[in-house]
Amino acid sequence: MPRLFVSVDLPDRLADAFEAVQEPLRDVESLRFTDPEQAHCTLKFLGDADEARVGDVTEALEAAVASAGRSPTESRTESGGAGVGPVELEVGGLGVFPSTDYVSVVWVGVREGHGAAELARLAETVERETVSLGFDEADHEFTPHFTLARMDDARGKRRVLEYLNEDPTVGRFEVDEIRLTESTLTSDGPEYETRARVPL
Template sequence: MHRLFIGIEPPHDIKTQLLDLMGGVSGARWQTAAQLHLTLRFVGEVDRHQANDIAEALSDLRHPVFALSLAGVGTFERKGQVHTLWAGVTPFEPVHVLHKKVDQAVVRTGLLPEPRVFQPHITLARLSGRIGTLSHFLDANEGLTSAPFAVDAVCLYESTLTSEGSVYTVVERYVL
């Protein structure tokens, strides 16, 4: 079985900028440079045949190159508990259109459409149990911005779960 997702890999300078702001929240499990990405579509566990079908469907993906910039930070909550710290991106429209195209490609392979509302972001940290206060981190980074960076490819990733966290491997890169 293969645990897959499709995403955008930020360039090295954007990863460095994000890594530089990580810290100051006790109990946070900060992402590594290799884990930083913007998920366009989580696929989940599929067999080798389905993985090959997804890879082939993505090879037909067509979308113009566009630019994104970092835009602030935020959190995701579940049942009143914050579980994720993230960095936002702007503008939303081109990444939303790309997300829809990726989702449609995956659906053509027989999987169901993504049921969750798409919120483009780059995960900075996972949170669970007892964590330190988030207000200082959120206040200090609410104005996060970056120079625009080109989104010129989409990556098919495989995620391997380990005791130290997930290891992401780029299986295929699809140039836009």
Template sequence: MGTRLFAALIPPEDAVEHLDAFLDPRRDAADFRWTLADQFHVTLAFLPDVAEDRVDDYIDRLADGLERTPIPDLRLAGPVVFPDAAATKVLAVGVQPVSEAADVVVERMAGRARNAAVQVGTVVDGQRFRAHLTVARLRRPADTTDWVRLLETYSGPDWPVYEVAVVASHLGEGPGGRPRYQTLAEIPIGG
């Protein structure tokens, strides 16, 4: 088996701290598997099995694809649930563009991250892209209507995206059996 990779936007420290402070007093109210703040990210593309000899090629192709990408300003705000509030498996915070143009830029970045995978001959998770930051996973599907209402009140600080991270995910090697993330590259954008 190869390397599990994802290309992601990593929010800056102030955005992470803001969201973590919002969630912290509420985490004990539900028996969810809460995402650790130092693992907060917005996945652009997930590559479940990349051959070791293709990782550098992927990074190079992604860098080429992002070379002239404008810098979008984003904020974390509002709820996102998968598949829905009545039977949630994943609870997340949405990613809102500060401008309409930023929305298009993030979609293009996700498309380029996926295209780079195809170009190097590796499989990319085919789920439709919806920008979000996972805050918790549920052990079994449950109604999260109250959490959705709570997250409707959340809006974090604006932040510019200057880079895309390529991260290896090592399952079960992190604290509490979580994945351990290893950043392999930080690709600058804004050319």
């Protein structure tokens, strides 16, 4: 049974810049770092789903893209627009989840005014369309981010919190598609396979 999520993937050309943002924390033993070539922004985690539902999810994502340029009260036929188009993102700035008191994830964000609002609107329509298929509602507010590392314990927490005062930039890129991605957990970490691409 595929384990699925919806993502915007960081382009390969920014992998070195992403790794450079991770580098100052490399000697923090409690951190497990994201492979820069697998870095992505999750719009919606779907979880385990029957293989037969992949087609339905893809159609829901197409509907989400088509409706992302409209308000939630507008029907799909009320607006003649083509929905959201390609979005220019600037990836930069740092944060942690769930809080600075207890750190489990260290991330680099999407800068306000540089695609964050557009990405949030797209995530909102993806949420609405996938929940209508029976998938669980998100239990937290969407924050556009790319995970730098996961923290297993409190060792090095002070180093992480000090690093939050920095303001590194990974770079800019144009998002022209969202992906339905399958995640397979292995002893070497997750392996990702793109199951569908939906253009913006």
